[in-house]
Amino acid sequence: MASIKDIAKKAGVSISTVSYALNGSPKVTDETCARILAIAKELNYVPNAAARSLKKKESKIIGAFLPDFSGGFYGDLLQGMKGTLIQKGYDLVVCSGPQSHRLLAEKLFDGALILDHTFSDEQLLNFAELGHRLVVLDRELKHPNINHVLLDNKAGASLAMEYLIDLGHRKIYVVTGPEGSYDSKQRMAAVRQTVERNSDVECIEISGDFNRTGGERAGKQIAAEFAGPVAVFCLNDEMAIGMYDYISETDLEMGKDIHIIGFDNIELSEYIRPRLATIDYSKKKWGSLASEQLIKIIEGKPVENERIYVTLVKAESVKPV
Amino acid sequence: MASIKDIAKKAGVSISTVSYALNGSPKVTDETCARILAIAKELNYVPNAAARSLKKKESKIIGAFLPDFSGGFYGDLLQGMKGTLIQKGYDLVVCSGPQSHRLLAEKLFDGALILDHTFSDEQLLNFAELGHRLVVLDRELKHPNINHVLLDNKAGASLAMEYLIDLGHRKIYVVTGPEGSYDSKQRMAAVRQTVERNSDVECIEISGDFNRTGGERAGKQIAAEFAGPVAVFCLNDEMAIGMYDYISETDLEMGKDIHIIGFDNIELSEYIRPRLATIDYSKKKWGSLASEQLIKIIEGKPVENERIYVTLVKAESVKPV
DNA sequence: TTGTACGCGTTATCAC
DNA sequence: GTGATAACGCGTACAA
Numbered sequence: 001m002a003s004i005k006d007i008a009k010k011a012g013v014s015i016s017t018v019s020y021a022l023n024g025s026p027k028v029t030d031e032t033c034a035r036i037l038a039i040a041k042e043l044n045y046v047p048n049a050a051a052r053s054l055k056k057k058e059s060k061i062i063g064a065f066l067p068d069f070s071g072g073f074y075g076d077l078l079q080g081m082k083g084t085l086i087q088k089g090y091d092l093v094v095c096s097g098p099q100s101h102r103l104l105a106e107k108l109f110d111g112a113l114i115l116d117h118t119f120s121d122e123q124l125l126n127f128a129e130l131g132h133r134l135v136v137l138d139r140e141l142k143h144p145n146i147n148h149v150l151l152d153n154k155a156g157a158s159l160a161m162e163y164l165i166d167l168g169h170r171k172i173y174v175v176t177g178p179e180g181s182y183d184s185k186q187r188m189a190a191v192r193q194t195v196e197r198n199s200d201v202e203c204i205e206i207s208g209d210f211n212r213t214g215g216e217r218a219g220k221q222i223a224a225e226f227a228g229p230v231a232v233f234c235l236n237d238e239m240a241i242g243m244y245d246y247i248s249e250t251d252l253e254m255g256k257d258i259h260i261i262g263f264d265n266i267e268l269s270e271y272i273r274p275r276l277a278t279i280d281y282s283k284k285k286w287g288s289l290a291s292e293q294l295i296k297i298i299e300g301k302p303v304e305n306e307r308i309y310v311t312l313v314k315a316e317s318v319k320p321v
Numbered sequence: 322m323a324s325i326k327d328i329a330k331k332a333g334v335s336i337s338t339v340s341y342a343l344n345g346s347p348k349v350t351d352e353t354c355a356r357i358l359a360i361a362k363e364l365n366y367v368p369n370a371a372a373r374s375l376k377k378k379e380s381k382i383i384g385a386f387l388p389d390f391s392g393g394f395y396g397d398l399l400q401g402m403k404g405t406l407i408q409k410g411y412d413l414v415v416c417s418g419p420q421s422h423r424l425l426a427e428k429l430f431d432g433a434l435i436l437d438h439t440f441s442d443e444q445l446l447n448f449a450e451l452g453h454r455l456v457v458l459d460r461e462l463k464h465p466n467i468n469h470v471l472l473d474n475k476a477g478a479s480l481a482m483e484y485l486i487d488l489g490h491r492k493i494y495v496v497t498g499p500e501g502s503y504d505s506k507q508r509m510a511a512v513r514q515t516v517e518r519n520s521d522v523e524c525i526e527i528s529g530d531f532n533r534t535g536g537e538r539a540g541k542q543i544a545a546e547f548a549g550p551v552a553v554f555c556l557n558d559e560m561a562i563g564m565y566d567y568i569s570e571t572d573l574e575m576g577k578d579i580h581i582i583g584f585d586n587i588e589l590s591e592y593i594r595p596r597l598a599t600i601d602y603s604k605k606k607w608g609s610l611a612s613e614q615l616i617k618i619i620e621g622k623p624v625e626n627e628r629i630y631v632t633l634v635k636a637e638s639v640k641p642v
Numbered sequence: 643t644t645g646t647a648c649g650c651g652t653t654a655t656c657a658c
Numbered sequence: 659g660t661g662a663t664a665a666c667g668c669g670t671a672c673a674a
Contacts, residue, residue, distance in 0.1 A: 375665095
């Protein structure tokens with residue numbers, strides 16, 4: 001690997017001259033500058049990332065942390081992040097898994113976008129206290145180095161519940177997310193509020209995990225207890241798909257015996273039959289907005305906590321009772 | 322950010338002693354070692370990644386390069402990579418987009434896994450020549466620092482074509498990938514070979530792009546020319562889905578007028594109706610094997626170019642003629 | 643206009 | 659067992 005030193009030697013100048021030339025400083029003759037640039041190109045010179053970040057204390061890289069790489073959920077989100085970050089001169093890398101927490105700790109990134117429940121609140125606050133700039137998408141955290149950009153979970157959950165109720169459903173199962181999930185908690189709060197306002201509605205909670213298997217398990221329970229048409233609000237689409245998978249192997253029929261609505265509007269929801277009713281929001285905009293906020297924090301500009309709006313997607317998985 | 326220097330000061334020892342203690346050298350008293358470790362913990366000390374890679378010339382990070390974050394294609398692949406890399410003491414980060422090429426050039430990673438047509442062969446060979454260790458999943462490249470782990474494209478394409486032919490189809494459209502795609506070229510070679518061996522088969526090539534829109538366009542053309550049942554081999558599932566989307570808006574029926582087979586067995590293929598016939602392979606194993614090869618190159622061990630085997634998935638999107 | 647010298651945080655090689 | 663000290667590659671005041 002050619003370094004600045006090699007160029008200096010070959011050009012017969014000092015390393016500082018080379019540095020100036022490469023950084024376009026006006027302190028160097030156009031002539032020598034051109035010569036140095038030519039030699040740099042010839043030697044395939046690329047500045048070493050480690051050395052530069054060590055000196056400048058910035059890497060121009062942002063890390064996005066996700067619990068896993070699976071599913072159609074994260075694609076648009078990351079696309080949104082990448083777009084605005086590149087525009088601001090940053091690169092994006094995506095990390096997953098508890099091991100990868102090291103990368104955040106070691107200050108490899110100028111900032112991080114967190115949508116990853118495997119981080120604890122304490123960890124993140126600790127990172128922030130040590131000077132890391134964060135934007136969290138899956139919790140609320142109060143710290144000058146942290147901003148949050150969150151879904152309007154309550155509006156979404158209310159929309160879903162009211163849709164079911166408006167269509168005449170009175171027995172409603174709700175499949176929750178994993179213990180401790182902020183999104184799940186928020187959605188459940190709205191669910192319970194809605195149920196309180198509708199005293200004739202019977203609401204049965206089943207604990208889930210936001211994964212397909214959780215939806216299957218819930219489907220199994222519902223099928224076992226089946227005694228007439230019911231509605232189900234799965235707190236995310238992934239679980240709704242799992243429930244489809246299970247129910248399709250029974251005598252029960254989606255959109256007739258079991259009326260189901262999800263949350264997230266992932267790509268698959270559009271293709272399964274009957275199409276899954278769900279709550280939609282722009283994942284791309286979410287990623288984009290979060291990235292904008294992060295850059296603002298890094299640049300020391302004022303930020304406000306933003307919210308992503310949601311809409312109801314009606315579909316054949318829910319019919320009037 | 323607490324550095325090794327801060328610890329040294331607080332412990333009243335030199336920085337080298339601290340370094341020894343932190344790296345568990347036996348050359349330091351258990352007593353002082355314990356004291357230093359305690360102070361390190363107290364100060365939230367984390368070694369600085371930039372400084373360490375600058376000195377050790379390794380980062381213990383592997384980069385995976387993809388053309389985009391979209392679709393259900395990459396999830397399992399990345400999961401496979403992550404699993405074996407972590408086991409070997411490396412972390413994985415995922416990069417996408419032409420901007421991110423910088424990260425590779427700047428030696429941020431100890432090695433990279435490439436499945437990204439936005440790199441040219443020359444670029445990659447150039448990187449290899451400069452000492453970067455690469456494993457490519459989407460082309461063949463001959464260089465001591467490069468290994469390739471490829472799909473058995475020819476077997477897959479032959480399986481698909483023979484399946485159609487065995488079921489009596491004689492008019493077969495083939496929708497190709499984008500210009501220059503290695504996978505597309507390999508698959509097309511096998512397609513043409515199969516056609517040559519079956520002189521009564523009429524094969525019509527339509528150029529595609531491996532994206533949904535390409536499948537839609539091809540569907541449009543096929544519908545316009547429609548004059549009786551035809552079979553279609555889409556060189557990947559994504560285009561097959563696009564074709565479904567288009568055809569479903571016409572009077573034509575999948576699995577009756579249009580018999581279609583894809584390649585990749587992405588998640589969606591299992592859920593669309595009729596289920597898509599396709600070519601399957603373990604994406605997880607692919608990622609895992611590629612990672613193993615990369616680590617071997619980095620550690621200077623001998624490698625062989627591996628191949629990923631494929632199987633035929635029969636389904637209702639293809640019926641006998 | 644160019645060269646010298648130092649610092650960034652870490653590791654490694656020496657003396658002591 | 660411990661402590662200076664040089665080196666990694668780059669950036670930048672400051673001196674020449």
